Structure formats: C-alpha cells, structure tokens
Amino acid sequence: MQLCHAKQIQSDSLVLDSRLGSGQFGEVYKGRLGDKMVAVKLMKEGSSHEERVKFLQEAAIMRQFNNLNIVKMHGIVYENEKPMIVMELLENGDLQNYLLKLKRNNSASPYQLLNFCRQICLGMTYLSCKGFIHCDLAARNILLSKENICKIADFGMSCNLEDDEVYYYSKGKGGKIPIKWMAPEAVIKRKYSSASDVWSYGCVLYEIWSLGHKPFETYSNIYALEKVKDGYRLPPPPGSPRSIYKHMIQCWHPIPRERPDFHRLMLSMLQLESEQNDE
Numbered sequence: 216m217q218l219c220h221a222k223q224i225q226s227d228s229l230v231l232d233s234r235l236g237s238g239q240f241g242e243v244y245k246g247r248l249g250d251k252m253v254a255v256k257l258m259k260e261g262s263s264h265e266e267r268v269k270f271l272q273e274a275a276i277m278r279q280f281n282n283l284n285i286v287k288m289h290g291i292v293y294e295n296e297k298p299m300i301v302m303e304l305l306e307n308g309d310l311q312n313y314l315l316k317l318k319r320n321n322s323a324s325p326y327q328l329l330n331f332c333r334q335i336c337l338g339m340t341y342l343s344c345k346g347f348i349h350c351d352l353a354a355r356n357i358l359l360s361k362e363n364i365c366k367i368a369d370f371g372m373s374c375n376l377e378d379d380e381v382y383y384y385s386k387g388k389g390g391k392i393p394i395k396w397m398a399p400e401a402v403i404k405r406k407y408s409s410a411s412d413v414w415s416y417g418c419v420l421y422e423i424w425s426l427g428h429k430p431f432e433t434y435s436n437i438y439a440l441e442k443v444k445d446g447y448r449l450p451p452p453p454g455s456p457r458s459i460y461k462h463m464i465q466c467w468h469p470i471p472r473e474r475p476d477f478h479r480l481m482l483s484m485l486q487l488e489s490e491q492n493d494e
C-alpha cells in the first residue's frame with residue numbers, strides 16, 4: 216500500500232518512555248522526538264496483515280488534518296516493518312476520564328463543559344467540511360492538552376467520502392462497534408454519514424453534561440438499539456441546561472437529514488457561549 220506520504224521519522228531520533236494506554240490494535244507510549252515530548256502509537260505484537268493495513272490507513276487519514284481541535288500527527292516511523300505513528304502528546308488524557316475526575320472533585324463548571332462542546336464541534340465541522348466521517352466519535356476518543364484544548368483522536372474507523380457522496384456503506388471493518396453511540400441507520404444498514412457523526416456528537420453532549428456517564432450505561436447493546444428504534448431517547452443529564460438537551464434531541468432525530476449539521480451546531484454552541492458570558 217502507498218505509505219501515505221506522511222513525514223518519515225528516523226527511529227534513532229525517537230526515544231520511547233512510559234506506556235500511556237492501549238486500544239484494540241495499538242499501544243501508545245510517551246516519547247521524545249528531539250526536544251519535543253510526543254505520543255507514539257505502535258501496533259500490538261502479533262498484529263495481522265489486515266490490522267497493519269488499518270494502522271497505516273489511520274496514519275494516512277490523520278496526516279491530512281491541520282486543525283487545533285484534531286490530534287496532530289508529526290510523522291511516521293517505518294523501519295523493520297514495524298510502523299509507529301508519532302503524534303502530539305496530550306497530557307490531560309481522554310475526556311471521559313477527565314469528566315469523571317471533575318465529578319469526583321466536584322469541580323465541573325458549566326463554562327468549561329460548554330467550552331468542551333464548542334471545541335469538539337469546531338473539530339467536527341472541520342472534518343465534515345473536508346469530507347471525512349469519524350464513525351467513532353465518543354468522549355473516550357477526545358484527548359485533552361494540558362491547557363484543556365479538546366482534540367479529536369482515533370481515526371481507526373474513519374473514512375473519506377468520494378466527491379458528492381453523502382453516505383458511506385461500511386463493509387464491516389472488524390473490531391468492536393460502538394453501538395450505543397451510533398445512529399440507528401449506521402448500526403442497521405451500515406450507512407455512515409456526517410449525519411451519523413452528528414448523532415454520536417449528541418451522545419458526546421450527553422457524556423459531557425452527565426460528567427462521564429456513557430449513553431445507555433446499564434443496557435445491553437441490543438436492548439439500547441431496540442429502545443432507540445422504538446423512539447426512546449436518553450433523558451437529560453441532571454442539571455444540564457434545557458438548551459443543551461434540545462440539541463441532543465435534534466442530533467438524535469431518526470431521519471438523518473433532519474439532524475442539524477456540524478456547522479449549524481457550531482453556530483448554536485457559539486451563541487450559547489455568548490449568552491452564558493452575558494449572564
């Protein structure tokens with residue numbers, strides 16, 4: 216496969232340090248590239264050829280982005296058939312754990328929560344304008360810098376729409392499917408679009424305002440899907456503003472084209488922030 220024209224980094228200029236975490240296919244380490252602290256994603260030992268292709272595809276997708284609210288890829292190490300993705304280091308970890316910490320410390324503020332919602336929306340507006348679908352938008356896949364800038368990460372399930380294409384039909388990408396965050400048409404017909412990302416964004420709003428609770432936490436995947444198909448929607452997280460819940464419900468419209476797009480959501484989030492500042 217074409218090696219994504221990403222900037223090639225020599226392995227001897229990279230020093231790996233402690234492990235930050237691991238996902239289904241990869242492991243992420245803290246590292247140093249020259250005088251810069253970085254995060255380095257490696258493929259797990261014993262990965263299959265298919266997983267290796269997916270790993271490189273993720274790098275190929277990431278290298279196309281240049282936006283404050285999307286994780287920046289510095290380059291790729293490709294020696295001895297062991298690829299590594301070198302990315303900016305996000306010191307404050309993932310948003311889901313950060314929200315749980317805010318809850319534990321009783322230190323969440325509506326300003327900060329709305330700021331997270333707006334930043335994620337900005338990143339998603341950029342992605343959708345470039346014709347990309349994330350397909351796995353969730354608080355666990357948003358990382359935070361030490362200044363609490365939200366960065367959308369984990370492009371392992373993402374894809375680029377062809378010109379004028381609105382939907383992408385997944386042929387089944389292997390790995391776990393995040394059913395509780397997914398729009399019903401994406402689960403049932405494997406029909407992904409920016410509108411299915413908008414559905415997932417509604418779930419991220421829910422995670423943010425419930426301080427780290429996952430959608431349908433106590434339900435099985437099948438039961439959650441049945442309930443959603445029957446028209447059931449998650450209740451407002453306790454204490455969340457009515458205007459935010461209204462946005463969640465709009466994102467969870469059963470008809471994809473009736474959901475707001477990211478650009479419209481971004482304008483609403485900016486409006487809500489300015490109203491908050493006027494209070």
Ligand code: ATP
Binds near residue numbers: 239369
């Ligand atoms: P999946 O299982 O879908 O591949 P994942 O998000 O669980 O995805 P990885 O993308 O491999 O797995 O990341 C594993 C963990 O490493 C993340 O949960 C996060 O805590 C940490 N991590 C990933 N990228 C960075 C980064 N750039 N800076 C800091 N920590 C990171």
